């Protein structure tokens with residue numbers, strides 16, 4: 017029997033529609049060669065919705081998300097004025113309790129990276145920390161932001177990170193700033209240490225965030241799984257993406273107990289909108305992560321192998337990788353490889 021999945025697709029803003037379409041085309045090829053059926057249900061979300069709906073995540077889109085097995089989300093532009101709607105990604109992560117943001121970064125053959133043998137995953141706590149977005153201007157010119165950290169949320173993201181480490185090189189680094197943020201990062205540190213007792217086969221070390229950002233440039237190959245709080249994880253994963261070649265390759269999974277949302281790590285890069293110039297691979301890699309989450313590991317491997325093969329051949333590559341190929345050409349090269357590998 018053909019397995020069927022309902023997939024919510026939110027194309028987003030800026031370069032979002034072009035990279036999301038690219039990933040849908042790749043998924044359509046992967047489903048055809050793998051014998052599964054993906055029903056794509058398109059929803060409206062993003063900055064462009066605010067004028068029409070007064071929100072960047074309309075109610076009908078939330079209803080649509082609830083009818084699906086997973087969501088493929090393009091990048092969206094987030095307004096920065098106080099009081100404006102908060103980021104769609106943050107809203108969906110909170111609404112569906114997608115507590116672990118999993119962002120793998122690895123060196124690819126023939127892609128210029130700081131080291132050739134980097135293979136790490138940043139696991140970022142996805143629902144709390146400074147992304148709670150709770151801020152007050154308590155007096156003109158004086159603002160405070162609440163950095164909420166709980167033992168419960170820290171423990172569940174630590175569990176996810178330890179389970180991943182167990183399947184990999186069995187090395188986990190927890191990153192914090194416990195020397196300054198003694199209470200909040202103290203809670204996070206203790207949660208990781210308590211969880212470690214359940215995974216005696218995993219080697220654990222810890223690092224302050226400032227040292228970790230430096231070490232990620234100096235010896236990136238020494239990291240396996242990094243687990244950290246929300247803002248530190250966002251920054252470290254962008255850095256890891258560039259260290260391994262380009263933000264145009266990095267994808268992220270937002271996972272909870274009942275739902276998953278998959279997106280590129282990069283944003284809507286407005287200056288490249290509609291230019292058919294950016295790298296679609298990050299969103300294509302996000303699509304492969306989604307297939308893995310759905311248990312369709314063969315279809316996911318076809319996409320992953322096709323991406324690696326195209327990068328290794330180095331004939332078709334976008335500007336961020338030093339080439340001249342368009343978004344469409346890069347997508348078509350990956351699709352052609354899926355059909356032939």
Ligand code: NAD
Nearest residue numbers: 090091092093094105263264281282283284285294295336
């Ligand atoms: P950005 O990731 O959009 O762009 C930074 C730079 O990275 C770009 O100028 C470009 O040089 C490069 N880049 C990004 N994607 C690329 C791709 N696919 N191929 C090649 N190069 C690429 O970050 P920003 O400029 O800080 O943010 C722009 C907007 O995106 C903001 O409104 C921000 O809030 C939003 N954003 C959204 C998400 C999300 O939807 N999850 C994530 C990050 C930023």
